[in-house]
Amino acid sequence: MVGDTVGSMEAVTDLTLREIGLATSKVLGRSVDVANDTHIGRDLAVDSLALMNIIMELEDTFDISIPLDRLASVETAGDLASLIKDLRNRA
Amino acid sequence: MGLFDKHLAYRDAYNAIRQAGADPFSVRFDAVVSPTEGVINGKRTILLGTNNYLGLTFDEQAIASSVKAVQERGTGTTGSRIANGSFEAHVELEEALAKFYKRKHAMVFTTGYQANLGVLSTLVGRGDHLILDADSHASIYDGARLGHAEVIRFRHNDPEDLYKRLRRMKDVPGERLIVVEGIYSMIGDTAPLKEIAAVKRELGGYLLVDEAHSMGVLGEHGRGLAELAGVEADVDFVVGTFSKSLGAIGGFCVSDMDDFDVMRVTCRPYMFTASLPPAVVSSTVTALRRLEEQPELRHKLMDNARRLYDGLSGMGYVTGPTSSPIVAITMPDTERAIGMWNALLQNGVYLNLALPPATPDSRPLLRTSVSAAHTFEQIDQVLAVFAELGAAMGLIEAPLKRVSA
Numbered sequence: 001m002v003g004d005t006v007g008s009m010e011a012v013t014d015l016t017l018r019e020i021g022l023a024t025s026k027v028l029g030r031s032v033d034v035a036n037d038t039h040i041g042r043d044l045a046v047d048s049l050a051l052m053n054i055i056m057e058l059e060d061t062f063d064i065s066i067p068l069d070r071l072a073s074v075e076t077a078g079d080l081a082s083l084i085k086d087l088r089n090r091a
Numbered sequence: 092m093g094l095f096d097k098h099l100a101y102r103d104a105y106n107a108i109r110q111a112g113a114d115p116f117s118v119r120f121d122a123v124v125s126p127t128e129g130v131i132n133g134k135r136t137i138l139l140g141t142n143n144y145l146g147l148t149f150d151e152q153a154i155a156s157s158v159k160a161v162q163e164r165g166t167g168t169t170g171s172r173i174a175n176g177s178f179e180a181h182v183e184l185e186e187a188l189a190k191f192y193k194r195k196h197a198m199v200f201t202t203g204y205q206a207n208l209g210v211l212s213t214l215v216g217r218g219d220h221l222i223l224d225a226d227s228h229a230s231i232y233d234g235a236r237l238g239h240a241e242v243i244r245f246r247h248n249d250p251e252d253l254y255k256r257l258r259r260m261k262d263v264p265g266e267r268l269i270v271v272e273g274i275y276s277m278i279g280d281t282a283p284l285k286e287i288a289a290v291k292r293e294l295g296g297y298l299l300v301d302e303a304h305s306m307g308v309l310g311e312h313g314r315g316l317a318e319l320a321g322v323e324a325d326v327d328f329v330v331g332t333f334s335k336s337l338g339a340i341g342g343f344c345v346s347d348m349d350d351f352d353v354m355r356v357t358c359r360p361y362m363f364t365a366s367l368p369p370a371v372v373s374s375t376v377t378a379l380r381r382l383e384e385q386p387e388l389r390h391k392l393m394d395n396a397r398r399l400y401d402g403l404s405g406m407g408y409v410t411g412p413t414s415s416p417i418v419a420i421t422m423p424d425t426e427r428a429i430g431m432w433n434a435l436l437q438n439g440v441y442l443n444l445a446l447p448p449a450t451p452d453s454r455p456l457l458r459t460s461v462s463a464a465h466t467f468e469q470i471d472q473v474l475a476v477f478a479e480l481g482a483a484m485g486l487i488e489a490p491l492k493r494v495s496a
Contacts, residue, residue: 048448052244053225056244059256059259065243065263068243069241069242
């Protein structure tokens with residue numbers, strides 16, 4: 001089993017999800033619960049403009065650049081978390 | 092599932108707005124009788140939302156050159172510049188623009204929207220980086236989408252945030268193009284261009300300024316914010332439009348950079364659309380000359396803007412950070428924004444209703460644009476209507492009534 005590896009991966013994802021939740025709450029001005037399968041548009045009622053502002057918050061949190069064109073494939077908080085992970089690995 | 096299903100939420104919101112009164116997104120003018128007056132529903136109405144900053148739409152010389160052009164050259168060019176050739180007036184206009192901006196090169200587009208679409212999608216490509224002010228106009232965002240560069244936003248009018256984002260990508264290969272606007276169209280604020288130019292100088296990259304709302308408005312000679320801020324040498328590209336201070340339609344880009352003209356055979360929104368008709372090109376050439384000949388128009392415009400801005404702010408309306416020919420009034424909520432917009436129209440004042448997400452901060456705006464052609468009497472009349480309606484609708488406190496002894 002590779003339990004340890006999976007466990008630490010999940011921890012990283014959880015941390016990223018937590019930051020996505022914090023950034024979303026800050027931009028929307030209300031507290032939100034974010035899980036891996038939370039649909040950003042439907043469940044959080046985040047429009048395209050708010051999403052771009054959430055992205056700026058997350059860029060600062062993780063000290064990375066998240067190009068807007070990469071957001072086309074992002075639907076859930078989990079998608080966003082893995083995009084962030086991908087960009088952090090690239091950096 | 093139908094094709095329009097994804098837009099149904101917009102349809103419902105739009106219907107709700109229409110039920111509240113007139114339709115702010117399809118106002119029909121029975122007549123437009125001057126740059127500042129029209130007829131709507133049979134009522135003479137002061138036009139305070141037309142971007143007609145210098146009032147040149149009815150300039151007699153511009154009209155005469157336009158009429159002459161349509162009679163001599165016909166109604167349209169029926170094709171694009173690269174496939175079907177240029178008329179001499181297109182070249183004349185490009186030369187006039189280059190001379191006006193003191194730049195080597197100028198390129199004319201069929202609309203201002205297409206100018207941004209074309210320039211942004213062509214200057215940077217795959218592996219390059221576009222760095223946009225977050226409050227950029229839709230044409231800038233759409234230009235960014237048409238190209239293949241990576242798009243990063245920085246916080247509106249925040250040079251430190253720009254610095255941070257550029258520094259973050261310090262070791263990443265690829266060119267950087269920073270894009271800002273001279274005057275932002277929604278609340279009329281200007282970019283801190285001196286500071287932005289300094290960031291560009293320090294961290295590298297190219298700087299493009301969209302002067303759509305500031306051409307003919309800012310700077311001693313009307314060259315816009317870059318002239319006013321004294322940083323024209325740091326600005327690599329100026330984009331603008333003929334549809335505001337020049338009273339026609341069309342867009343342009345000017346630059347000193349070598350090889351600029353290669354865009355004529357690589358920039359798709361330039362190549363694959365019909366060129367501007369002779370009447371438009373000729374009126375624009377004349378309007379540009381009129382803009383240069385009459386600096387007093389700019390002064391009158393600024394006096395009018397100041398009068399409206401001070402008047403509205405003095406009454407207690409929430410306006411933008413500085414007096415500018417765009418005076419925006421922030422409304423507390425969409426319902427009152429729509430109500431106030433309708434009441435103003437019924438009282439003979441036309442301006443623009445701007446609703447989120449097209450506004451910064453998700454707050455509805457009543458957006459006015461002042462013209463040099465407005466008289467002080469018209470501005471005062473508008474202020475009187477604002478005072479009366481604002482008090483009646485509880486947007487401002489009612490003026491203190493003098494108590495008789």
